Amino acid sequence: MSRLNREWHEANPMPKNPTPEQRMGWHAGHAAHCACRAMPAGVVRLFTERGVPLPAQQGDSAPADPKG
Numbered sequence: 001m002s003r004l005n006r007e008w009h010e011a012n013p014m015p016k017n018p019t020p021e022q023r024m025g026w027h028a029g030h031a032a033h034c035a036c037r038a039m040p041a042g043v044v045r046l047f048t049e050r051g052v053p054l055p056a057q058q059g060d061s062a063p064a065d066p067k068g
């Protein structure tokens with residue numbers, strides 16, 4: 001059973017030389033639609049540096065939702 005969302009990947013190729021904003025946008029969409037791989041630490045840092053909440057990762061069993 002694959003967790004790769006092939007259709008999403010085909011529709012959303014990563015740009016060749018992505019800006020940090022493009023990487024964040026791509027990975028936010030990726031996390032929402034595909035669980036083939038976790039968000040790289042370098043991208044996680046882009047979010048945290050900007051104070052942007054990390055997007056939820058598909059397929060993650062989130063331990064606890066703080067909003068309850």
Ligand SMILES: [Zn+2]
Pocket residue numbers: 004005009030034035036037
């Ligand atoms: Zn993927």
